Amino acid sequence: MDYVDFRSDTVTRPTQAMMAAIAAAEVGDAARGDDPTVNELERRAAELVGKQAAVFVPSGTMGNLVAVLSHVSPGEEIILESAAHMYNSEGGAVSGLAGAVVRPVTAPSGVLDPDDIAAVIKGEGKDNVARTRLICVENTHNAAGGTVTPLATMGRLHGLAAGAGVVIHLDGARLFNAAVHLDSSAADICRHADTVMFCVSKGLGAPVGSLLAGDDAFILRARRKVRMVGGGMRQAGIVAAAGLVALGDPYAQARSDHCTAGVLAAGLAAIDASLVVPQNVQTNIVNCRLDAFPELVPHFAVRLKERGVLVLQSGSVARFVTHRHIDEGAVERGLAAVADTLQRT
DSSP: OOOOEOGGGGGGOOHHHHHHHHHHHHOGGGTOOOOHHHHHHHHHHHHHTTSSSSEEEEOHHHHHHHHHHHHHOOEEEEETTTHHHHSSSSSSSSHHHOOOOEEEEOOOTTTOOOHHHHHHOOOOOOTOOEEEEEEESSSTTTTSBBBOOOOOHHHHHHHHHHHHHEEEEEEOHHHHHHHHHHTSOHHHHHTTTTEEEESSTTTTTSOEEEEEEOOOHHHHHHHHHHHTTOOSSSHHHHHHHHHHHHSSSSHHHHHHHHHHHHHHHHHHHHHOOTSSSGGGGSSSSEEEEEETTTTTTHHHHHHHTTTTTTTTEEEEEEEEEOOOOOOHHHHHHHHHHHHHHTTOO
């Protein structure tokens, strides 16, 4: 069966331009610092986010882990939103490998409230508590439905952190989606973070990889941690070449994907208003809520798959993600499958 795949923007396949760049890539030994294509990708990434330097890593999970390893000593605390990807979906690495104490703070919208953060930061002076060292912000926030932290909130969090001697790390896996929603640039967002990780393997469409960026001193530490966790690559210019194509214009596809997500959300709401509130859809993730159809919850994703539509489901929430391979026809197929499934309950 020919499936329409809404599971994630990680399912995107490289463009023809990326494949051509891969075939023509000039390569070296990236782990020794002499792969020119990797070096150019790192330079371009740092420029885009307004940082001094960047390092190319195989995955966003590794990028986030390396950031924690580079910022935090075992027994120090990091503050995360309770549904954050780093807390729930990265194998417990921040605790198991970095030895960090995790302080989850709940924000239903995925946007951390600076007042809530101020209330839980712990500084020097007490030997019986884990000192707060790092605040991690996820922007966009995956589990909350691709929600975006406003620039003003980012600024308040950064000011709060700086005043407390705490560092901000931005999990910007979908950073350019956030920038498009804010009608801003990635660098504008990253001014309010000390370090940032973003993926080229999601909506940007490259097959592999993420970039971790910060100041020169941080990236020097980070390169050692990358080597420690097995991220030192050899002729990585082959995949970095696709990332360079993606970063030629990292905003255009996000704009298109957001429009497609808006059409999808409006269509779901037209089927049944309880499924989604279109105004709450900010980027390329649409959380379809099945609370009004409890009898369907155990079977919804399976029924959609039988109709040629793939989604991810967690409990009563089915996640639809738009990307380069989701066009108007794909949205129509998705909506038809949902309508047919609901009618047959």
